[in-house]
Amino acid sequence: MKEATTMVVVGADVHKRTHTFVAVDEAGRELGHKTFDADSAGHxxxxxxARERFGTELLxxxxxxxxxxxxxxxxLLTVGQQVxxxxxxxMAEQRRTARTRGKSDPIDxxxxxxx
Incomplete structure (x- = not known):
């Protein structure tokens, strides 16, 4: 029997110069995070x-x-990604109910x- 693939969601906190990305599994558990420049090369x-660490089933x-x-x-759309x-x-509701307090790009x- 073929193993089911798991969808990973990559959330983005966008700013003028950088974007921070956090990948989560289907249960919302963080799998990893990283910051890149906010330009096409960074994207x-x-x-x-994300593909190297989490596979091709990305949202x-x-x-x-x-x-x-x-x-x-x-x-993202140009390279065939789902957005x-x-x-x-x-976002306001998620921040209000989150266990993590404070403000940072990975938290956002x-x-x-x-x-």
Whole structure:
């Protein structure tokens, strides 16, 4: 019997100069995180990192702030990745209920992935 593949969600916390990505499994457990430059070369490196570490069944979750995320979305779609936009309202709820307190790029990216 063939083993089922597991979908990994990669959440992104986007900023003008860098994007931080956190990968989670189907239960929302963090599998890893990394920060890359917020340009097309950095986006390619992020895809390579995620594929190498977590396989090809990826879903990229990006907080819906298009002035910062449009290029990332375009670059991901260009290389055949699945992308979903996460509404900011969902992010507020995730941050409110998260066990982790504080503010950091990995915490925010984790909240995006879990939302």
């Amino acid at each position: 390619r490196k992020a895809v390579a990192w 990229w979750a990006i907080e819906d702030c298009r002035h910062l995320s449009a290029r990332l979305e375009r670059d 979903v936009r996460v509404p900011p309202k969902m 990216a984790l909240a995006v992935a879990r939302a």
